[in-house]
Amino acid sequence: MDKDSLKEHVLNKVQFSDEELDLFLSYFKEKKVKKKQFIILPESIAKYRSYVVKGAFRSYVIDEKGAEHTIQFGIEDWWISDYNSYILQQPATMFVVALEDSTVLQIDHESEEKLKAAGHIYETFFRIMAERSAAYHQRRVMSNLIQNAEQRYFSFMERYADVAYRVPQYALASYLGMTTQFLSKIRSKSLKS
Amino acid sequence: MDKDSLKEHVLNKVQFSDEELDLFLSYFKEKKVKKKQFIILPESIAKYRSYVVKGAFRSYVIDEKGAEHTIQFGIEDWWISDYNSYILQQPATMFVVALEDSTVLQIDHESEEKLKAAGHIYETFFRIMAERSAAYHQRRVMSNLIQNAEQRYFSFMERYADVAYRVPQYALASYLGMTTQFLSKIRSKSLKS
DNA sequence: CGGATCGTTGATCAACTTCAACGGTCGTGG
DNA sequence: CCACGACCGTTGAAGTTGATCAACGATCCG
Numbered sequence: 001m002d003k004d005s006l007k008e009h010v011l012n013k014v015q016f017s018d019e020e021l022d023l024f025l026s027y028f029k030e031k032k033v034k035k036k037q038f039i040i041l042p043e044s045i046a047k048y049r050s051y052v053v054k055g056a057f058r059s060y061v062i063d064e065k066g067a068e069h070t071i072q073f074g075i076e077d078w079w080i081s082d083y084n085s086y087i088l089q090q091p092a093t094m095f096v097v098a099l100e101d102s103t104v105l106q107i108d109h110e111s112e113e114k115l116k117a118a119g120h121i122y123e124t125f126f127r128i129m130a131e132r133s134a135a136y137h138q139r140r141v142m143s144n145l146i147q148n149a150e151q152r153y154f155s156f157m158e159r160y161a162d163v164a165y166r167v168p169q170y171a172l173a174s175y176l177g178m179t180t181q182f183l184s185k186i187r188s189k190s191l192k193s
Numbered sequence: 194m195d196k197d198s199l200k201e202h203v204l205n206k207v208q209f210s211d212e213e214l215d216l217f218l219s220y221f222k223e224k225k226v227k228k229k230q231f232i233i234l235p236e237s238i239a240k241y242r243s244y245v246v247k248g249a250f251r252s253y254v255i256d257e258k259g260a261e262h263t264i265q266f267g268i269e270d271w272w273i274s275d276y277n278s279y280i281l282q283q284p285a286t287m288f289v290v291a292l293e294d295s296t297v298l299q300i301d302h303e304s305e306e307k308l309k310a311a312g313h314i315y316e317t318f319f320r321i322m323a324e325r326s327a328a329y330h331q332r333r334v335m336s337n338l339i340q341n342a343e344q345r346y347f348s349f350m351e352r353y354a355d356v357a358y359r360v361p362q363y364a365l366a367s368y369l370g371m372t373t374q375f376l377s378k379i380r381s382k383s384l385k386s
Numbered sequence: 387c388g389g390a391t392c393g394t395t396g397a398t399c400a401a402c403t404t405c406a407a408c409g410g411t412c413g414t415g416g
Numbered sequence: 417c418c419a420c421g422a423c424c425g426t427t428g429a430a431g432t433t434g435a436t437c438a439a440c441g442a443t444c445c446g
Contacts, residue, residue, distance in 0.1 A: 061335060069338040071331070084328055116317070123316040124309070130323035135277055137330035138264070142254060144337045145262040145370050149434065169393060177338050182434055184394055342402070362425060375402060377426055 001030045006051050006105050009077055014125045024122065027115060028105040033098040040096035046085035048106040052078050055102020056163075058171050059094045070175035073163050080104075083133065099167055149178045150186050194223045199244050199298050202270055207318045217315065220304040226291040232273075233289035239278035241299040245271050248295020249356075251364050252287045263368035266356050273297075276326065292360055342371045343379050 003025050010016065016024060033039060033055065040046050040059070050057075057074040059082060071094060074080030085092035089109060107115075115122040143152055153176055157164055164172055173183040196218050203209065209217060226232060226248065233239050233252070243250075250267040252275060264287060267273030278285035282302060300308075308315040336345055346369055350357055357365055366376040 061339070063339045069335070071335065071338075083324075084331070087324055087328070116320075120313040120316060123313060123320055127309075127316055127320035127323055130320055130327050131276075131280055134323050134327035134330055135280070137327055137334055138277070140334050141330055141337070142262065142264065144334070145264075145367075146254070146256045174338075179435060180393070181395080181436085185434095188394075372403060373425070374404085374427085378402095381426075 002053070003028065003105060005053055005077060009051070010125060013128050014121055016121060020119065020121055023118070024115065024125075027107045027111040029107075031104050031106055033102045033104060035098050035101050038095060038097050039104070040082050040085070040092050040094060042093055042095065043091050044085075045089055046082045046092050047108050049079060049081045049083075049086055049109075049112065050074075050096075050104040050106045052076055052080060053103040053105055055104075056099040056166055057096055057102065057104075058099050058167065059096045060171075060174065061094050068170075068174050069177075070171050073160075073167060073171075073175065075163055075166065079129070099171070144177060149176065149182060152176045152178075153183065153186050154190075195246070196221065196298060198246055198270060202244070203318060206321050207314055209314060213312065213314055216311070217308065217318075220300050220308060221298040222300075224297050224299055226295045226297060228291050228294050231288060231290050232297070233275050233278070233285050233287060235286055235288065236284050237278075238282055239275045239285050240301050242272060242274045242276075242279055242302075242305065243267075243289075243297040243299045245269055245273060246296040246298055248297075249292040249359055250289055250295065250297075251292050251360065252289045253364075253367065254287050261363075261367050262370075263364050266353075266360060266364075266368065268356055268359065272322070292364070337370060342369065342375060345369045345371075346376065346379050347383075 006028065007021065007025060010024065011021070028051070030053070031039075031050075039048070039050065039057070042061075052074045054076060057080045058070055059072045059074075059080060060068045060070045062068055072080065080096055082092040082094040082096060084090065085094070086109060112126070116126060143155060147155060156172075156176060169183060170180045173180040176183065199221065200214065200218065203217065204214070221244070223246075224232075224243075232241070232243065232250070235254075245267045247269060250273045251263055252265045252267075252273060253261045253263045255261055265273065273289055275285040275287040275289060277283065278287070279302060305319070309319060336348060340348060349365075349369060362376060363373045366373040369376065
């Protein structure tokens with residue numbers, strides 16, 4: 001089982017010793033997920049935090065009108081879960097679904113707790129993960145406050161073009177907070193100029 | 194100097210021993226801040242994480258059209274800073290200003306690093322802080338995606354009525370992502386029904 | 387090949403902004 | 417302590433952004 005990408009990923013954040021790294025990696029189990037398969041459903045309790053080795057995922061919620069709203073995408077070298085469910089071990093509110101045939105490395109909540117209890121450095125790692133998540137979501141709040149639909153689209157393209165080209169348009173539109181029709185119009189307009 | 198509220202606040206999150214708590218609290222310095230005084234300005238590097246003992250703050254950014262966008266409020270028992278600046282020690286992008294005469298307890302970044310290095314439990318505390326921040330910002334992203342202006346206002350009133358009644362209306366409007374005129378109309382409409 | 391799903395386009399409509407004018411209140415200097 | 421100016425919130429009219437509705441072509445997959 002190939003954990004090299006995860007290994008590199010974590011060593012970029014904290015200085016694990018060889019033994020610390022081995023223990024850390026030993027808790028992760030590989031899982032293959034087929035396109036359109038769900039790894040988290042609302043009401044269930046998110047058992048895993050998943051590191052994407054290969055493939056693409058999307059987490060989303062459904063509002064009372066039945067409309068989907070994409071919360072996050074996850075491609076190679078990203079993490080994905082319903083964190084509110086995972087961290088607090090409460091019922092999930094999100095769907096997390098594979099957009100392609102994918103491979104993830106999963107740690108379950110209990111193992112993560114063990115790791116954090118076992119050593120200072122593991123706690124540090126998960127603190128850094130949480131800080132990044134907070135920074136990411138805050139950037140998105142600011143982007144929603146400051147930019148209009150068209151600007152949000154172009155900002156996303158600048159930063160995450162690789163994601164934009166891999167996910168269905170309705171998923172991207174619902175991530176950016178607009179309808180697929182409007183996103184389509186933005187795109188066709190930007191081609192003409 | 195009265196650190197009782199901070200003491201209670203942290204004991205709600207982690208189980209410090211008496212010595213651990215004393216060391217933790219010893220790093221916090223009290224600061225009185227007058228209304229309209231700034232504690233963080235863009236370009237500067239946020240030196241402190243501030244716990245609000247008394248008073249109210251607001252952090253905001255200014256866009257290229259000169260419009261203000263409120264990122265966060267902080268009243269008693271909340272924390273406030275420009276976290277992207279504080280955590281990464283990079284130049285701030287936000288203003289943080291006192292909305293009332295206030296008292297905060299501040300820890301500087303270097304001391305926080307010392308604490309985190311000194312003990313597992315301090316790392317745990319700051320991990321929990323970061324997780325809460327991530328959860329908070331994610332809720333706000335979801336609220337922006339799912340709710341319209343009127344619903345965002347009523348949701349805010351349900352959860353944070355105490356804040357709503359203490360801050361100027363333009364600050365609340367810019368937090369909720371609408372103009373002060375539109376907020377005014379929502380409020381007058383809701384009075385009539 | 388055939389149905390379902392996805393993206394596109396145009397017309398109409400709703401949500402929200404912008405602009406403008408006004409009354410109230412707050413704080414500051416004389 | 418009062419007067420004045422600046423700032424704040426309100427209201428209405430007009431304008432813009434983006435949603436909704438509807439119809440259609442393309443593509444994907446069984």
